[in-house]
Amino acid sequence: MKGLNEKLCNMKFGSILDIATRDGAFIKRLVNNLSGYDEITxxxxxxxxxxxxxxEFAGNNKIRFQVMDGCHTNFPNKYFDLVCISNSLHHVNDIPALLKEILRIKKDDGIILISEMPADGQSGSSLTHALIHNLDCLIDTYSGVYHHQTYSHKEILEFISDAGMRVEDDFDDLEVNLLKNESIAKRVDKALIKVNKWKDSENYEELHKVAMKIKENYNNYGASPAIQYIIFAK
Structure with a gap:
């Protein structure tokens, strides 16, 4: 994401927290683009x-990973200079609690960085990725796994405003990566395979309709990473 990477190149932080880090993909972006940092958790x-x-980060003693709920951490008050969460707001079932905790553990002058796939504004090849994600959300939900559909720009901003945070900068950004395009294209074919497992379910018709929409959009426009909504807040 060119816009975000350019912003990060001009930033340096002491302590950084990445919430819902999974395989550390967002940490890799930070490491590759920040002008400097002391530690990342x-x-x-x-x-x-x-x-x-x-x-990925073997030998880098400035990066560590811990199993912890982002809504209820054991970090001290006002500890982090930067707190990040990427593509995970819709996985959190209590967003107000999460944002309250982020405000507790960030320094008074600390920065909050949110990167999230917005529900609105996706079109053409990026819509293919968004539709695939929508299908995954539905399948997870019907399987009993909490996975909310992504939120609109307006909804995300309302979460932030309600938490008492102040937006310093926000913009849409797009990942330009041919390898990721190929990865998303492979998921198009897998969509119908996933849905076929639900043939005997009352949800099959709904899931099949989404899978066919994915295929149609891909045939018309191809596939690329969905647009990301980037927010820097305090």
Missing amino acids: GIDISNEGFEKAEA
């Missing part, structure tokens, strides 16, 4: 993905 509610993350 990645947390998630499970250690799934930590093996890949730890392998």
